[in-house]
Amino acid sequence: MERTSGHAGPLAEAGCLQLQDVALELHGHHLLHLNETISPGGVLTVMGPSGSGKSTLLAWIAGFMSPSFHATGRAILDGEDITGRPAEKTGVGLLFQDPLLFPHLSVAGNVKFGARGGKDDVAERVENALASVGLAGFGHRDPETLSGGQRARVALVRLILSRPRAILLDEPFSKLDTPLRRELRAVVFEHLRQQNVPAVLVTHDQEDADAAGGIIVTID
Amino acid sequence: MLRLAPWIIVLSLVLPVVGGTLLTVPPAFGYLPVLGGDDWSFRPWLELAETPGILRSVAVSFGSGLLATGLALIIVFLFLSTIANTRFDRWIQRLISPLLSIPHAAAAFGFAFLIAPSGLLLRWLSPSLTGFERPPDWLLLNDPFGVSLISGLVVKEIPFLLLVSLAGLPQLNAGQRVMLARSLGYLPRVAWFKAVAPALYPLIRLPVYAVLAFATSTVDVAMILGPNLPSTLSVQVVHWFNDPDLTRRFLASAGALLQLLVTASALSVWWGLEKLIGKGFNAWVAGGNRQRSDGTLWLAGRGLMLIATLLPVLGLFALALNSVAGFWRFPDAWPGSVTLSHWLQALPDLARPFWMTMVIATAASVLAVAMVLAALEHEQRLNRPATRALWLLYLPLLVPQVGFLSGITVLSQMAGQAPALWVVVWAHLLFVLPYVYLTLVEPYRRFDFRWVILGRSLGLSVNQAFWRIRLPMMLRPVLTAMALGVAISVSQYLPTQMLGGGRIVTVTTEAVALSSGGDRRLIGVWAMVQAITPFIGFVLALLIPRLLWKERRGMQAL
Structure with missing residues (x-):
């Protein structure tokens, strides 16, 4: 795993999403390990091939990870420990590949x-x-x-x-064609900045990561 | 509460079936104190052995069940081997569900009205082809060998076997298998039998057993199409049960146990044949012979399936025709006059049984759908299959109805309980639940789990997500399952007849009771009503979502 740019903030920063010592395993097989703090308005971009556990990371934060995975570590949002909370009590909002209207x-x-x-x-x-x-x-x-x-x-x-306190984006642009993807990327990131909440973006598109402009973590 | 759902389902099915069967045992051995049977003895069995024609009854039940199931399966497989997505195939596939929802009794009456000596078929052939000026003196219906019973059962079970087969085929990649075998030089139909059939059969084994169990023990179909004097074993048992002479209950209980044995042995013989034929089949497949022509297979598959689909449709037509026929001389193909008087006459008597039918059917299918949804929702929340015990769903379909219903009847009478509606509803539930479960389980598991996740991330609790997302989005399959439940309930004869003790009267019990009277016009009216009732449910299941979501195109496709 490699990490580029960004910095780890002090503990329990107001409005921050802190991923403390998060480790994911599938059937005893180690998938990823993370230690990050995302400040309000900031984006953590997680890149990696499919099967690397990056979507599972989002599922774990949002509170609906499949029981076949095993996770350790804690997720702290705005000073509150949201680890293991039911999905509707985490205050975390989601954007999927499909709009799912x-x-x-x-x-x-x-x-x-x-x-x-x-x-x-x-x-x-x-x-x-x-x-x-x-x-x-x-x-x-x-x-x-x-x-x-x-x-x-x-x-x-x-x-x-829905006024989320943090936002998770699971390859939100991957199913759009290139011009539309650019346009939507601009709209989404503009709204994210306005909301001033921490966000985690999972993608394998370098342009997404560049547009997000925050910390980038690459899983192999 | 939700956690208990799978177990409530299993218990509400297993308890009556196993309990009812066990309760049949003491009276079968002379022990039933309320009727003065204080000692255990073999007297009921001796009496059973001395009943005139009992061996013949057993033989017909046993033989007609095996033959009907075998023939239906052969025709379905022959047809499947010729399937090529032609217009004919699509037409057949579209007819399956409507044909399936025709209640057994109505289908049997329709079949009887076709093949009887004065039935529609002979009328259409006479006198030009047959020369008959009067109905021939042939025992075409209720023949002593059960030929008409077997034919009726074959026609009725084909749609069911076809449905379960078509449900199993996609997971086998049937198309690819046939292609592969053809590329190895096999003719298309032979390719299907060698490459697809051996893989398909294990998938439909349980439904086939259910068909066999039903065919060996059916009461309503056998009363209408089966032999008289002696009738099939199951019909005899029901007669003994309904005898005003209560001491006949001992004999009836012994008969019910014998019926269990007959069905069990038919199942074991089938199982043995399965092994035997399987072996021969494997040798044939491995032998690698390339046939030169499979045209006969094609013709047989298409032809027999065409007949099997046309007969019930024509049967319904015969029922309708008889219900409005005025004076109708024999060789005339059509009634001399058409009248509504039979309908008008029957209408006042129809109202009460009709509503009773609807009440029981609605209650049973709503209960069944609620229980199944609870079990499936629990499974989803656990994220793993709820319990393996759900295979027990098939239990009520594998044990002959007379076998366990008689025990329950005896129990409720011992408890001094007057026939109660809830007992009848519960008995219907036994047969409705399996089908509701089987129709809902696939759509439920296929439902994209992201919808629920999305809803919860928007602040909905698990329960709210079920009511506001899953249920509305799954309304169509849920309503279809409910309509199927209504259809299954409407076709039930024995549970209402035995547990209702003659006081709970439905369209079905009335129609079957008319069979002994032989008034064709009246039977036509009642059987038509019985056949139409399930369609009300299906029409509603189709219309409600369409009206509710007139402006939502996404819901039309789901």
């Missing part, structure tokens, strides 16, 4: 699904958030009628409105 809900319904922070003005916040990614007036639409890029934006907006 619920097919039984409208675009607005999808965004509202995860929205935190009171019910009063939720419709307005949903509309504003959609407008911020260029999807004003799309709320009533069937997700199936959107283009690939539009769906990815809806997924991003849904994630942002």
Whole structure:
């Protein structure tokens, strides 16, 4: 494993995601070992071939790792130990390869699904958030009628409105074609910086890592 | 609570089957104090042995079961060997589910209306081809050798065996296997039999056993199509049970145990044949002979399957025709007049049994779906198969109904309990659960787990994720499973008849009861109602998601 640039911060830094002595094993086979602190607004990029355990790392942080894996170490978010918490209590948001818009809900319904922070003005916040990614007036639409890029934006907006305290991205651009990938990368990283929360990006695309601009960890 | 779901399923299936069977034993040996049987003895068995024609009853039950299962399996395999995704194949595959959901009794009545001496087929052939001016004096129906029973069973079981085979084929890469064998110089049909059949059979073994157990012990089909004087063993047992002379219960219990033995021996003979044929088959496959022509196989596979699919469709047509026929002289192909009077006459009597059918069917299938969903959800949360004991789901399908239902009936009467609806619902559940489980297990496991993870990362608890994500997204398969449950429940005759003690009356018990009367018009009406009832469920299962998600294209494809 090699590590480039970045620095390890002091313990229990406010808003930080700390991965302390994290080690993953599959059937006794050692996969990876990490010791990192990601500051708010910062991105830790984990690169490596498939099967290297990088997606499992995200699953472990978010609280739904498959029981066939074994993990040691701790994940500390904003000073709280979130290791082993049920997924809905970690405060960690996810962005997958596929946008995964619920097919039984409208675009607005999808965004509202995860929205935190009171019910009063939720419709307005949903509309504003959609407008911020260029999807004003799309709320009533069937997700199936959107283009690939539009769906990815809806997924991003849904994630942002759920007010995560940390964000995990599992190869979020890998299924898009090159021009769309560039455009979306810009939108996503801009929103990540605005949110000012720590993020972990798993990818095998060097351009993703460059755009993220944080610490890069490569697993072999 | 969820943790208990698999065990609740297993217990609610195993307890009645095993308990009911065990409870049949004491009365079969003369012990049943409430009926004055205080001593254990072999008297019921002696009485059974002295029953006129008992050997013949046993022989017909045993033989018709084996023959029907064997023939159905052969026809299905012959057809599968010719399958090539032609329009005919797709047409057959689309017909499987509707054919499967026709209740046994209705299918048997339809078949009877076709092949009877005054049935539709002979009418269409007479007098031009046969010269008959009057119905011939042939025993085409209820023949003493059980030929009509066997034919009816073959036709009814083919769709089921075809369905389970088609479900198994994809995992075998059947297409590639056939290609490989053909490239080695085998003709296409022979290639299928040599390269696919030996791998397919183990996958459908359990369903085949279920078919065999059913065929050796069916009551409603045998009452309609089987021989009389003597009738099949299972029918005899039910008659003894329903005898107003309660001391006949001892004889009936002995008969029920004998039925268990008959089915068990049919299963063992089948198992032995399986080994024997398997050996011969392997030798044939390994022998490497290349046949010069397999046209006969092709013709047999296509032809027999065509007949087997046409017969039930024509049977339904015959039922419908009889239910509206006015005066209908023999050789006439069509009724002289059409009337709604039989329907209007039957309508007042239909209402209550119809609602009772719906209540029982809805209760049983809702319960079954809830139990199966709980078990599957538990399995998902554990992230590993819940329990191996779930193979016991097949138990109620492998043990003859009369065998254990008689024990339960005796128990509930000993407890002085009047026939209760919940007991009947539970008995239906025994047969609904296995099919509901088998239809839901694949879609449930295939469901992309990321949906649930996503939902939980958005703040939903595991339970909320089930109600707000999994259930709505799986509504279509869940409703289909429920409709199948309704269809299975509607076709149940014996559980309602025996446990309902004549006081719980459904469309099915009424229709089967009419078979002895022989009023074709009335039977036509009731059997039609019985055949249509399951379709209500399937139509709802199709319509509800479509209406609910009219604007959601993603839900139409799922």
